[in-house]
Amino acid sequence: MTRERPARLVPRTRPDTVFIACAALGKEVRELMAKHDWNVDLRVINAKLHMNPRLIGAAVDEKLTETAGRYDHQVVIYGHCGAKDLDQVIARHGAVRTLGPHCYEMFGGESFAEVVKEQPGSFILTDFLIKAWETLAVRGLKIDKHPKLKDLFFTNYTRLVYFVQERDESLIADAERIAAWVGLPLEILETGYGDLEGRLVAIMNGTPQPTTSLTFDPYSPDPSIHRAV
DSSP, X not given: OOOOOOOOOOOOOOOSEEEEEEGGGHHHHHHHHHHHTXXXXXXXXXXXXXXXXXXXXXXXXXXXXXXXXXXXXXXXXXXXXXXXXXXXXXXXXXXXXXXXXXXHHHHHTHXXXXXXXXXXXXXXXXXXXXXXXXXXXXXXXXXXXXTTHHHHHHTTOOEEEEEESSOOHHHHHHXXXXXXXXXXXXXXXXXXXXXXXXXXXXXXHTOOOOOOTTOOOXXXXXXXXXXXX
């Protein structure tokens, strides 16, 4: 009786594409890479830069410069997020960017449009923001040192809406605690990856990215930055 030889593993080719993503989208991007078996590399940028959006463009520029020449395609996974120079940076490098003003619109898709049209004073939560609430919201906004700022920051909001990427009862409980702390009602919408997945699939497949009624790019100097790879 002869033993069967184990199947030989075929080594993957070197990735020709790099994703440069905000850390607020990093977990979901990794999951989408695995789901679609994309042979790409990923670089993430600290989400704390949202506290000072003028630094985002420079951080993306640094990553694009660092990976230039090592990959045939560079894909920037960011919304505008208040960074007015972001698309100028991307256009200068000949990179590609996912459509959308921010991750809430990417995850929510048309649900985001419906939520903000129904109640413009809706504060959006995501899996990432709930996990990073103490770091980004409480300490990031210095509410821990100046508690009166809480009412100042949230005075114009009328509700919290949690866009759930992956249902986790512990995160639901955390969202409820955040809502109680802020003093606003909580609504939960299970959006999954939303249009983040559709836009990345479109970029990788060379097709137009999906849009919603609130997909806009007010600072974009060059529509080609949203082209396919």
